[in-house]
């Protein structure tokens with residue numbers, strides 16, 4: 001299981017402390033904030049893996065492809081197309097494709113990012129057809145519901161699509177997520193304290 005350290009809005013000193021203790025996998029919410037932070041020696045850290053876990057606008061696709069190793073928030077056709085185009089231009093992935101996860105709105109919440117669970121299979125197929133390396137799925141359960149059923153739904157969609165990676169579980173619910181098969185938990189507050 002991989003711990004993704006979520007550094008959004010954290011002080012630079014907290015990020016450097018995490019690097020010093022050996023943390024190498026980081027999640028960032030915003031392309032611009034991440035661009036400002038991950039430069040120079042930090043960016044050059046051996047083994048560093050940067051994962052975008054926040055919503056992506058298609059006009060930021062090229063910037064995201066240039067900075068991130070994995071984009072976890074693919075949730076609509078437009079983003080698939082924008083990422084595929086940006087990755088092709090940048091020559092990302094050595095022909096194996098840009099590494100992505102599809103974000104699923106497991107609670108079908110109206111305002112929330114993520115593809116509706118019923119449309120997930122189609123979006124996964126489209127992303128694969130566009131040449132993206134779809135590694136798995138990501139979700140953020142509704143805050144007021146038992147998270148286990150959402151994690152179970154994500155695991156089912158992943159299994160029927162042959163996807164090994166499940167990015168699920170945050171500070172408040174990661175123990176449940178691990179029980180349901182999370183391969184990546186995304187922890188901010190539990191690691192760094194309140195934002």
Ligand SMILES: *Cc1c(COP(=O)(O)O)cnc(C)c1O
Pocket residue numbers: 006008029053054140170171172186187188189190
């Ligand atoms: C902020 C954030 C996290 C980390 O949240 P914590 O509750 O602080 O652990 C994880 N995933 C996403 C998508 C986030 O935006």
